[in-house]
Amino acid sequence: MNVDGELPNIKRWIVLYPIYMNSKKTMAEGRRIGLSKACENPTCAEIGDCCSYLKLPFAIEIDKAYPRDFMQKGRVRVLLKKEDDTLFNPTISSRKQLMLRVADMVPKHHGRTKKQEAAVSTSNAGASNKSGKGGKKRR
Template sequence: MDAQLPNIKKWIVMYPVYINSKKTMAEGRRIAVAKACENPTCAEIGDCCSYLKLPFAIEIDKAYPRDFMQRGRVRVLLKTEDGTLINPSISSRKQLMLRVAEMVPRHHGRTKKQETASTSTTGPSQKSGKGGKKRR
């Protein structure tokens, strides 16, 4: 197995926090909120990498240093040993993050969850923001 894949330590690391729209830049997000997705998991990121035909490895025993309660990270191989890109449309870490963040909301595991959630919740209340007691 080790002969066909290069040293995994050289692969780029991608923590789910990097593309999480719920996190701030200080908490570790690396892309714009508008482009980020809500609470991605390592499995979803891995599925997106396999769809993009990029070799990946999920490391469950690792944690993000700024938030050590967040377990797991994904290692992805962008270039081969001789420097040729595996997927020509993705040439950098940033491009990978943007593509994965774009794909995660359409992940097959998420679409099923959202269909059941959207039927039970109601829209926002019609009450105005200015509350308080009315005086006579």
């Protein structure tokens, strides 16, 4: 990032929690964009990959948790503007635009497409070998 070796002040970068874009959550639980534009269970790594694709500096903080759902660990800090107030990516000027772009890109993420293909192939191959009737065995 900086050539002279000093760390950038990431405290001033915007924060993105995965819940902000999670279609499984309600607005009251923390989702910040519309349900039709949200994606299913995004991870910090996927959000970070999307930020690097958009050529935005980012930092993943694994030890942090979302206050309303403290079991959900991790958040991503992103820098939208340089020190001279010019945008890193001219198409993204606000936090909301960034959330919408990332939520649009996450379902197309290379890690997700591989997982879905693997899940489809295993679900077809692993047909149920259990009989339909279950219950308590009597003596």
